[in-house]
Amino acid sequence: MIRQKRQNLIVKNKKFWKGFYVVMFLLGAASIIFEISIYRHTLIEVYIPILIIVVVGLIAFFFNRSHYKRTYELSGNFFPLLQNLISWGFISCYIFMAANFYLAEQATTEYRYDIKEKKSMPGPKWNRRKRVPLVKIDLFGIEKELVFDHTETDNVGKADSVMVSIKKGGLGFKILDKYQAYN
Numbered sequence: 001m002i003r004q005k006r007q008n009l010i011v012k013n014k015k016f017w018k019g020f021y022v023v024m025f026l027l028g029a030a031s032i033i034f035e036i037s038i039y040r041h042t043l044i045e046v047y048i049p050i051l052i053i054v055v056v057g058l059i060a061f062f063f064n065r066s067h068y069k070r071t072y073e074l075s076g077n078f079f080p081l082l083q084n085l086i087s088w089g090f091i092s093c094y095i096f097m098a099a100n101f102y103l104a105e106q107a108t109t110e111y112r113y114d115i116k117e118k119k120s121m122p123g124p125k126w127n128r129r130k131r132v133p134l135v136k137i138d139l140f141g142i143e144k145e146l147v148f149d150h151t152e153t154d155n156v157g158k159a160d161s162v163m164v165s166i167k168k169g170g171l172g173f174k175i176l177d178k179y180q181a182y183n
Helices: 002-039 047-072 078-102 150-158
Strands: 108-114 117-121 132-139 142-147 161-168 174-182
Touching: 002 047, 002 078, 047 078, 108 132, 117 150, 132 150, 132 161, 132 174, 142 174, 150 174
Parallel strands: none
Antiparallel strands: 108 161, 117 132, 132 142, 161 174
């Protein structure tokens, strides 16, 4: 009788942890989508977010590996590593980028940059034929792609420079507030 109750408790406990890991995985996967949209407006070297994801994911993997393997009855390290990188790594990277973005100062400074390259990319879903213009510029030594609205296609095509408003982020990394193409 006691053995049966203990077995039922272990099964319930495993179900809880399996659900927890699934929710954290999905939360991490969703947070990276939001992090990418914030990254497009942040002047930060790409290695910093990648470093945050890898370091936090590896630390979480070190502490969580054996529990994850017991929960899913696994023997390898691939799935526990993937779980921790995507859940804890992506979530921590989003928190870092969001803190910098949403805690930014209100004061902006305007700069004018020459356009290095012009391209276009497919438009939003269900409007792929409406190409969206983008330009590459060099902002403080960081190559940045600025994506414009489809309605700005003619203006961007004629432009040779871009006026960029920049504000200081909450963690010190610069944020692109707004930008406009100029002739």
